[in-house]
Amino acid sequence: MPPLDARLQAGLPHLPGVSTPTEVGRARRRGLHWVKAFPASSLGPSWIRAVRAPFPRLRVVATGGLDLRNASAFLEAGARVVALGSALGDPAQLDRLVGLLPGEPG
Template structure:
């Protein structure tokens, strides 16, 4: 997809999260383990995977996941994209979208120029308003576990059109509470590496995948 406007970003994420309210975050794993965990997520039915670019060592893991996803016809996102320079790193690695921990106009503008759908992070109503004024309807709420489900519910009152991806400190035990509070998607990391949590994740995925 070549996205050049905020409306294009909205359409991209509407489609990406149309059926499964989960995203996998694979942070800090070497390439082989990243692909193994991504495959586990895809096999569960979680189609959206993010590999954070927290340091240069993460780039090979992102590239490995992108290559593995391409074999399934699935894109992989780049997370922790907090500078314009990292937008270019993500684009060069073949990322399908970018995710940021915060809201940064320069990062957003670079993503628009690169045609790379962007999911900015917010943690205040002010940032929610700034995002919507730029035409962004999908945002990442971070750190979700600190803000809590009640924050999600409250912020959607003045911003009912906000589509929220809750991220940070979520697992199979608390994910459902965030969805019930109004988050459209929950992003999970360590739960995918924990066999004890996998059966609980399946209950969040529409259809019989157990």
């Protein structure tokens, strides 16, 4: 049994990485609502907007090359989550992270 089928059968979550609308369509046909846009910094916020147009219920996690300078643009474009990796090791960015949280002052 392919890994995705085994995960779905067991009720385990799956977050496929996508970078094309074809990959998004494949994930949606399998009943997946969440996808990981990778590498988000190369795809750009406009990719999020464009891919969500034909897939309005799609929930996107943007990851890969994001930091506090560009994360808000991905959220504004429709990403539901941004994943910050190496940015979390930068004390200057870490102090400003709270500004990305909903309901918090920016």
